[in-house]
Amino acid sequence: MLDSGLLFCWKPEIRNQKGGYLSMAGLTLTAHCKTLTPMLSGGANPRETFELRAQSVKGALRFWWRAFHAYETEAKLFEEESRLFGGKMHNSSDNQWEAVASSFRLDVFSDLHTKKVLKPGRGSGFGDNISSLWGDGIRYFLFPVLHHKGMIHNSGKGGKPVVREGLRFRIRVFVPDGNKAVLEDMLRALWLLMNLGGLGGRSRRGAGAFVVEKFRPALKELSLSDVPDFDCGSYEEPAKYIKDGVDMIRNKWFHIKPPFSLPDYTAFRPGHSEIHVCLDPDCRQGAGALKAMEAVGQRMKKFRYINPYEEARQMHHALTGEGPTQPKFKVLEKAQMGLPIIYNFRGRGQFDNKREPPKIVGGYKAEGVVYDETRRKPNEKSEKNVNRRASPLLISCHVFKKRPYAVICHFPAPILPDGQRIWLKSKRGDHDHYPKAPTGYDYTDRMLKTGDVINGKKLPSIFSAFRECRKLYSRPRAVASVSVQKAAKPLSRPGTGSARPPQASARPVRPTSVPEPGKSLKPPALNSAPEPDESLEPEDLEKQKINCLRKSSARKDKLPWFLGEISGPPSESGKKQKWPCILWYLEGETLKKEPDKWYVRNKQLSSVSRVKQEKDSLFLCTKKSDAHTPSQGQYLYNIAAVPK
Incomplete structure (x- = not known):
């Protein structure tokens, strides 16, 4: 194995005076990386050995390159992607498809000797005794590869190797x-992969997150342009760092003007996509990026259990004979999070508050199926049936100056192609059901932002697990309820390493995702012009806070006004209940945040009618009760409503 700093090429090389490596006609750059969360990756035998393959990294770069590119036609997108990563390109002169080599070579070297590879499964000790290593949230995200004592396991397959x-x-x-x-394009894709994604299995659920520690040679020696900064040290907060990088890449890679249509595949489109940065998780387990991953996993696990409740109840009763033999709901809302979905239910009485042994009696598997709407019959043997749709929710966990944070991206796209429904395939008897795929995002929005209430039990949102959540890009509320079934045309998933080429035939066949040359994509009418977003962007929120402080009249006791912002759910109960807050003040014309943790007592909030007792509410306050009394801890006083 060659050292990562040495040039590996097939042409003569020279070393410049600054230590960089340039061949006579080539250019080499090495990124030194470190994982922040557990990584799952394998080669020819993924259940036996861990291997971080160059093809997997290249496939992930390809995914993010495609997700942030926008052209007038998908044919142009396919052509440019093939030109950079390799693939098939159409030769108009002879009307043939020709193979095209990649514009770069990529190699990966892993220091596996520095970390133990964990092999979950029976007899390994890992899986049955992991409570001290990871919490419930991370175990929930890694459930498909872990063995759980006394619960469903991987049928003796031993899970898959995991690297800490x-x-x-x-x-x-x-x-x-x-x-x-070419190198600049690769670096932009690598920046997106590092900050919004991850490598290997379960990367959309926080696994495989990493950071680039350094480059060799340093990027400043290469005189590159329009490449975001990989070092966030010069920023005061991660939200600004992420926003600046995304904006730079978007301005460079978007070749169409707004308004943007809903994409057919997982991709970033302003007006349809969301990016949030959630900082400082309220979680006692884990440290660093693991703490953010644990917080998200805990909330997601609680929210998704038997929710949507009515869907789960009808499926359970169909299997146990406690209700109709087939479910009756018309849309499977849970499919907003991707397919397939595996349902497993316990014995009778699970939904009727009857205590019975936790015996697994069977369940359903949800996937796509071609469906004849006229005859109301499915084609269960069709080769076009979609059995997988990756989740549109992507979670990446990191650390900013010792403060854990999560970047949560929601990139909606049609769940199934036009002409297909969801096939709820029963594991016990003839209980199959064929609901439609969801076209809105209410289930995902509740999980992220507002939480839910099931049978009187409150299910908190993911955002409420963090002290602060900043919205970088948002989706107008009107778009969430659009009921348009578009054809979903997945190109390739992260890790595949290549787009799907056309199949060989007697005459050239275009890839199914590519329209005729010169023809633009026709977006649905309802999605072509999204309504303005009623919510405020980060810049507008900052202006609002500045105006609140400017308009506040001076106090007679000359105590300065601060602007309080409720940052999370209340703690304790009764008379001792208190809300965590962020404290803002003006320094000249600049909005500044007061350090440390601050709290406002519930009885103080309830005394002011115009201040809502909920996250993100703003109010005026002071750090002392009066000019002569010293402050008591980090409590706020003299609560008042903000000026209108």
């Missing part, structure tokens, strides 16, 4: 012709 956080690896990119534009 802290693994160091190197990604080396070589551009044979020395084209800096």
Whole structure:
């Protein structure tokens, strides 16, 4: 194995005076990386050995390159992607499809000797005794590969190898012709992969998150343009760092003007997509990025259990004979999170408050099926049936100056192609059901933002698990209820490494995702012009806070006004109940945040009618009760409503 700093190419090389490596006609750059969360990755035998493969990294880069590119036609997107990553391109002169090589070479080196590879399963000790290593939230995210004592397990397959956080690896990119534009494209894709995604299995649920610690040679020696900063040290908060990087890439890669249509595949489109940065998780388990991953996992686990309740109840009663033999709901809302969905139910009485042994009696598997709406019959044997749709919710966990945070992206796209329904395939008897795929995002929005109430039990949202959540991009509320079934045309998933080429036939066949050359994509009418977002962007929120402080009249006791912002759910109960807050003040014309943790007592909030007792509410306050009394801890006083 060669050292990561050495040039690996097939042409003569020279070393410049600054220590960089340039061939006579080539360019090499090495990224030194470290994982922040557990990573799952394998090669030819993924259940036996851990291997971080170059093809997997290249596939992930390809996914993010595609997700942030926008062209007038998908044919142009497919052409540019193939030109960079390799694939098939159409030769108009002879009307043939030709194979095209990638514009760069990518190699990966892992320092596996620095971290133990964990192999979950029976007899390994890992899986039955992991409570001290990871909490419920991380175990929930890694459930498909872990063995759980006394619960459903992987049928003796032993799960898959998992590498703990802290693994160091190197990604080396070589551009044979020395084209800096190719290297710049790779670095933009790598920035997105590092900040919004991850590598390996379960990367959409926080696994495989990593950070680039350094480049060799340093990026400043290469005179690159329009590449976001990989070092967030110069920023005061992660939200600004992420927003600046995304905006730079969007301005460089978007080749169409707004309004944007809903994409056919998982991709970022302003007006339809959401990006949130959630900082400081309210979680006692874990440290660093693991703490953020644990917080999200805990909330998601509680929210998704038997929710939507009516869907689960009808499926359970159909299997146990406690209700109709088939469910009656017309839309499977839970499919907003992707397919397939595996349902497993316990014995009779699970939904009727009857105590019975926790015996697994069977369940359903939800996937796509071609459905004849006229004859009301499914084609269960069709080769076009979609058995997988990756989740549109992507979670990446990181650390900003010792403060854990999560980047949560929601990139909606049609769940199923036009002409398909969801096939709820029963595991016991003839109880199959064929509901429609959801077209809105209410279930996902409740899980992220507002929470839910099931049978009188409050299910908190994911955002409420963090002290502060900043909205970088949001989706107008009107778009969430659009009922349009568009054709879902998945190209390739992260990790596949290539787009799907056309099948060989007697005449050239275009990929199913590519329209005729020169023809624009026709977005649905309801999605073509999204309504303005009623909510405020970060810049508008900052202006609002500044105006609140400017308009506040001076106090007679000359105590300065501060602006309090409720940052999370209340703690304790009764008379001792208190709300965590962020404290803002003006320094000249600049909005500043007061350090430390602050609280406002519930009885103080309830005394002011115009101040809502909920997250993000704003109010005026002071840090002392009066000019002569010292402050008591980090409590706020003299609560007042903000000026109108």
